[in-house]
Amino acid sequence: MLLSMTGIEKSFGGVPALRGAGIEIAPGEVHALIGQNGAGKSTLIKILTGVYRRDGGEISFAGHPSEVLSPREAQEAGIATIYQELNLVPLRSVTENVVMGYEPKAFGMLINWREAHRRTREILARFDIDIDVTAPLGSFSTAIQQLVAIARAVSLDAQMVIMDEPTSSLDAKEVEILFGVIRELKSQGVAVLYVSHFLDELFEICDRVTVMRDGQTITTRQLSETTKLDMIADMLGRNPDEVAAEGMTEFGGAAAKRGPVRLHAEGVATGPRLKRFDLTLHEGEIVGLGGLLGSGRTEAARALFGVDATQSGSIEIEGAPIRLEGPAEAISAGMGFLAEDRKAEGIIPDMSVRENLTLALLPKLASGGQIDFGREREIVERFIRTLGIKTADMDQPIRELSGGNQQKVLLARWLATEPEILILDEPTRGVDVGAKREIQAFVRDYVKKGFSVVLISSEFEEIVEGADRIIVMHEGRSVGELTNPGVTENMLVSALAQHGEGGAEWTRQ
Amino acid sequence: MDQTVSIEKPPARLGSRIHGGLLALVLLLVFNALVTPNFLQLQTLFVNISQVATIAIVAMGMTLVIATGGIDLSVGAVMALAGALAPLIFLSEFGVAYPALGVAVAFILPLIVAGFCGLFNGAMVAVLGIQPIIATLILFISGRGIAQVLTNGNLQTFSNPAFSYLGTGKILGLPFQGWLALAIACVLFLTITRTTWGRYLLAVGGNERAAFLSGGPVRRVKIGAYVICAVLSGLAGLIVVAINSASDAARNGNLMELDAIAAAVVGGALLQGGRAPIFGAILGAIIIQLVKYTLLANGVEDEVALIAKALIIVAAVWIQQRRKA
Ligand SMILES: Nc1ncnc2c1ncn2[C@@H]1O[C@H](COP(=O)(O)OP(=O)(O)OP(=O)(O)O)[C@@H](O)[C@H]1O
Ligand SMILES: [Mg+2]
Numbered sequence: 001m002l003l004s005m006t007g008i009e010k011s012f013g014g015v016p017a018l019r020g021a022g023i024e025i026a027p028g029e030v031h032a033l034i035g036q037n038g039a040g041k042s043t044l045i046k047i048l049t050g051v052y053r054r055d056g057g058e059i060s061f062a063g064h065p066s067e068v069l070s071p072r073e074a075q076e077a078g079i080a081t082i083y084q085e086l087n088l089v090p091l092r093s094v095t096e097n098v099v100m101g102y103e104p105k106a107f108g109m110l111i112n113w114r115e116a117h118r119r120t121r122e123i124l125a126r127f128d129i130d131i132d133v134t135a136p137l138g139s140f141s142t143a144i145q146q147l148v149a150i151a152r153a154v155s156l157d158a159q160m161v162i163m164d165e166p167t168s169s170l171d172a173k174e175v176e177i178l179f180g181v182i183r184e185l186k187s188q189g190v191a192v193l194y195v196s197h198f199l200d201e202l203f204e205i206c207d208r209v210t211v212m213r214d215g216q217t218i219t220t221r222q223l224s225e226t227t228k229l230d231m232i233a234d235m236l237g238r239n240p241d242e243v244a245a246e247g248m249t250e251f252g253g254a255a256a257k258r259g260p261v262r263l264h265a266e267g268v269a270t271g272p273r274l275k276r277f278d279l280t281l282h283e284g285e286i287v288g289l290g291g292l293l294g295s296g297r298t299e300a301a302r303a304l305f306g307v308d309a310t311q312s313g314s315i316e317i318e319g320a321p322i323r324l325e326g327p328a329e330a331i332s333a334g335m336g337f338l339a340e341d342r343k344a345e346g347i348i349p350d351m352s353v354r355e356n357l358t359l360a361l362l363p364k365l366a367s368g369g370q371i372d373f374g375r376e377r378e379i380v381e382r383f384i385r386t387l388g389i390k391t392a393d394m395d396q397p398i399r400e401l402s403g404g405n406q407q408k409v410l411l412a413r414w415l416a417t418e419p420e421i422l423i424l425d426e427p428t429r430g431v432d433v434g435a436k437r438e439i440q441a442f443v444r445d446y447v448k449k450g451f452s453v454v455l456i457s458s459e460f461e462e463i464v465e466g467a468d469r470i471i472v473m474h475e476g477r478s479v480g481e482l483t484n485p486g487v488t489e490n491m492l493v494s495a496l497a498q499h500g501e502g503g504a505e506w507t508r509q
Numbered sequence: 510m511d512q513t514v515s516i517e518k519p520p521a522r523l524g525s526r527i528h529g530g531l532l533a534l535v536l537l538l539v540f541n542a543l544v545t546p547n548f549l550q551l552q553t554l555f556v557n558i559s560q561v562a563t564i565a566i567v568a569m570g571m572t573l574v575i576a577t578g579g580i581d582l583s584v585g586a587v588m589a590l591a592g593a594l595a596p597l598i599f600l601s602e603f604g605v606a607y608p609a610l611g612v613a614v615a616f617i618l619p620l621i622v623a624g625f626c627g628l629f630n631g632a633m634v635a636v637l638g639i640q641p642i643i644a645t646l647i648l649f650i651s652g653r654g655i656a657q658v659l660t661n662g663n664l665q666t667f668s669n670p671a672f673s674y675l676g677t678g679k680i681l682g683l684p685f686q687g688w689l690a691l692a693i694a695c696v697l698f699l700t701i702t703r704t705t706w707g708r709y710l711l712a713v714g715g716n717e718r719a720a721f722l723s724g725g726p727v728r729r730v731k732i733g734a735y736v737i738c739a740v741l742s743g744l745a746g747l748i749v750v751a752i753n754s755a756s757d758a759a760r761n762g763n764l765m766e767l768d769a770i771a772a773a774v775v776g777g778a779l780l781q782g783g784r785a786p787i788f789g790a791i792l793g794a795i796i797i798q799l800v801k802y803t804l805l806a807n808g809v810e811d812e813v814a815l816i817a818k819a820l821i822i823v824a825a826v827w828i829q830q831r832r833k834a
Contacts, residue, residue: 305722307722326721327721327722327723327724328724328725328726330724331723331724332724337722339722344716344718344719345716345718345719345722346719347716347719348711348712348715348716348719348720348783349715349716350711350715350783350784351711351712351715351783355708355711355712359708359712359719359720359723359724359725360723360724362705362708362709362724362725363705363724365705366704366705369704369705369706370703370704370705371703371704371705371708373703413723
């Protein structure tokens with residue numbers, strides 16, 4: 001075995017996160033690690049890489065007991081990691097982010113930038129990425145940032161590469177590229193530990209899977225001998241037949257009785273990334289924006305919410321033209337916008353779950369500037385219960401929550417304001433299968449009450465099954481429309497392929 | 510509404526940081542009691558309280574600015590400016606003709622001017638997007654210059670008991686400005702923990718983009734922090750003038766930015782923003798003042814005392830970074 005962890009214990013402030021967890025990984029194996037939100041996957045990884053100190057248990061790596069004390073040491077021992085929350089520096093160039101800590105030196109001390117840029121381009125080329133490596137990383141989309149993080153880790157000559165939800169912000173084409181790289185790593189004898197909530201993709205790429213539940217590792221199975229249903233049953237600790245009876249998806253497109261027009265956008269342009277966007281949104285309807293990376297979906301959402309100023313075009317709400325000067329106005333006009341980048345644009349890490357959850361609701365929670373704490377607690381309690389947010393208590397800092405649970409808090413932040421128009425950019429990113437279903441059902445119930453939702457998702461399945469109508473976007477333009485029922489993933493893919501030769505474009509935002 | 514649950518409980522981490530500060534305080538007190546002559550006398554206490562109060566008042570304002578992820582270098586200059594204005598007003602013809610009104614205006618007008626300084630700083634940072642260090646450097650340099658021009662570079666002495674009460678008055682035997690600092694701390698604490706403005710302040714410092722996208726009034730919050738900081742600095746400037754019965758534009762508030770930043774950071778403010786420990790700032794001010802006093806009382810040179818202060822800032826920031834890692 002390349003890696004063996006046994007009996008790992010870890011608690012945070014008395015609350016156990018890992019209780020005798022363990023995992024074994026062979027050289028050249030692609031090993032999946034799955035479990036519900038808060039099961040302890042990221043914690044197990046962080047113990048291996050020295051981010052956290054373990055309270056008990058044994059780790060051996062490459063035949064030696066491992067006493068790694070810092071991520072840097074782990075890297076030097078041959079373990080490269082892409083953490084769930086990207087640890088990159090958005091203001092620095094792509095090159096700086098890729099070579100950080102391992103810069104090529106000229107004369108032993110000065111950084112040789114020409115060599116660094118060349119090496120970076122070469123590393124990125126393996127991922128089919130051709131971008132300006134001198135531009136700040138933050139100017140590229142989340143997906144590209146994710147790929148850059150992966151490229152960096154892969155470039156470090158590791159014996160084992162750990163990927164904590166690497167595909168959560170990638171679309172189908174990028175996932176294929178990533179899988180290509182993983183297969184190449186495997187053929188070189190590098191082991192990959194792969195955490196994901198997309199159970200289907202595991203079959204394509206993984207050899208074995210270890211399932212975690214409540215801080216324990218429940219079982220390890222060969223993927224060739226297991227089914228999605230078995231895995232879900234293991235994750236939930238329930239009987240497979242029961243799970244099967246309940247079905248897997250919950251969105252149910254075209255369930256809507258749609259009402260009068262609530263929002264109408266025509267010819268909206270905000271710059272080179274959004275050139276012409278048309279949208280008609282009715283009451284009680286979910287409209288999906290379908291498209292590839294760089295097609296302008298996120299930009300369209302930002303334009304609607306008044307984040308980016310419109311250069312031309314018009315937006316009407318309830319028939320009245322409106323010009324929004326920023327999010328605060330959009331919120332008071334009855335809109336909400338769940339942004340795609342959880343860490344950069346969502347959570348306020350040091351604030352509590354409660355304060356994060358009520359941030360957008362704050363104006364309505366106060367009278368004369370004074371916060372009504374009683375009502376605040378009541379609302380927060382309700383959402384923690386209905387969304388099943390796993391937190392020690394509502395005053396726990398949000399950064400201590402698992403990724404999926406942070407996502408649920410952010411979703412609750414917007415649901416709490418009860419916006420008439422709710423824009424969801426990747427609402428189920430990083431949440432587990434069960435919770436995803438619940439969230440989808442929640443959103444469906446929400447529109448049934450007459451509210452309207454704009455849904456963006458890089459998962460075609462979510463859009464195809466979830467939206468009543470789909471606006472097809474390409475290169476900053478809305479170019480077509482598909483109407484449920486009856487839309488299939490293939491229809492969406494071919495609608496996208498019609499425009500542009502099947503190409504995601506790696507242009508800057 | 511349930512009033513009893515509404516006081517925020519401070520996060521546990523903050524608790525441990527304050528304990529570090531308290532420990533330093535106890536060590537300083539014990540050391541002084543043993544070594545410094547006449548330390549355990551009432552007079553010493555009074556001298557120290559009046560010094561601590563000015564540092565604490567400025568440090569609380571600085572804490573708000575630091576909570577937004579900013580910094581204000583102009584506090585000392587604003588002190589000098591406000592301090593120079595006050596005697597000019599009550600010594601003017603108008604002030605002499607209407608003494609009561611003159612003193613009232615001498616309190617209020619300098620604070621308004623200070624407020625405008627804060628507005629200037631805040632607008633530079635929040636509207637024009639200039640780096641806080643650079644933005645506040647402008648008034649850091651020019652503010653004291655203006656104060657000196659106003660007073661022709663002279664030391665202005667005066668005798669005005671009503672105005673001097675601010676610096677020499679006592680309530681229940683303790684200096685008035687000590688009570689004032691305490692009252693300000695309570696108001697600010699309640700503002701930060703109980704109002705939307707306070708919540709937004711911490712949100713902006715914690716993650717500005719997230720706060721903005723959630724509808725937070727980012728500009729208003731930032732400008733507000735700089736304005737409050739400047740008004741408090743102006744108040745501190747008035748106190749110094751009142752204590753001395755003299756206004757010296759060249760020395761009033763000189764190097765106060767160093768003391769205030771040190772006190773705020775020792776008190777637990779994070780330079781990257783998102784935290785506003787108001788009572789921590791007072792503790793920090795006490796520690797800074799005691800270090801100064803200890804060194805002076807034991808005959809250590811002023812210059813060396815400066816180095817000691819710089820070391821305190823470095824140490825506090827270093828400890829913060831390690832805690833974070
Ligand atoms: N630094 C921390 N402080 C306190 N509790 C923590 C901390 N890190 C993790 N936890 C807790 O440990 C548990 C496991 O979290 P972990 O992040 O490992 O979950 P996960 O399996 O990766 O979930 P997800 O799928 O949502 O990413 C959670 O209940 C979480 O709240
Ligand atoms: Mg995780």
